[in-house]
Amino acid sequence: MRDPDKVAYTRKSRRNMTKNYIKTTPHQHLHHFRMGKMLEDFDVVFNLVAKNTFYHRDNALEAARQTINRHLDKGTSGKYYVLIRVFPHHIIRENKMVSGAGADRIQKGMRRAFGKPTTKAALVEEGRPLFTIYTYKQFAPVVKEACRKASRKLSGSWKLVEGEVEHA
Numbered sequence: 001m002r003d004p005d006k007v008a009y010t011r012k013s014r015r016n017m018t019k020n021y022i023k024t025t026p027h028q029h030l031h032h033f034r035m036g037k038m039l040e041d042f043d044v045v046f047n048l049v050a051k052n053t054f055y056h057r058d059n060a061l062e063a064a065r066q067t068i069n070r071h072l073d074k075g076t077s078g079k080y081y082v083l084i085r086v087f088p089h090h091i092i093r094e095n096k097m098v099s100g101a102g103a104d105r106i107q108k109g110m111r112r113a114f115g116k117p118t119t120k121a122a123l124v125e126e127g128r129p130l131f132t133i134y135t136y137k138q139f140a141p142v143v144k145e146a147c148r149k150a151s152r153k154l155s156g157s158w159k160l161v162e163g164e165v166e167h168a
Helices: 059-076 137-151
Strands: 032-036 044-050 056-057 080-084 090-094 116-124 129-133 158-164
Touching: 032 059, 032 090, 044 080, 056 059, 059 080, 059 116, 059 129, 129 137, 137 158
Parallel strands: none
Antiparallel strands: 032 080, 044 129, 044 158, 056 116, 080 129, 090 116
């Protein structure tokens, strides 16, 4: 999972379980991808954009989502709409190692070290928005503070891009 240029190996067969290496997918921690209520008269949109490419685990995305949701609930009286723009589908595997006395006689080290699935991650590429928030201009300081707090839960550098909502 270190090289974001390579395609993630997430082979999971539904029909023939003997042909795949990953038998089950891990539990997903990120449940809500849309929060709030979309109103027609929102006049400003904010995008939390990545400055560099990273894999983000789904529990880190969930922590950032909860931070944004909690802060916006208090500061905007529920007048916001948040979209999460990525989905964690990359399966992260871990080769668990035994430690302690006699561990070298029990374990075979890196022989057949494919690992077991532990969690999921989402690839967030440079320049791609992770969160999109629609609200009113008067709540801009609240949104900026919410995104600042949420960016502390995630790896890498982030920038907040403000724009006007285009009405049809």
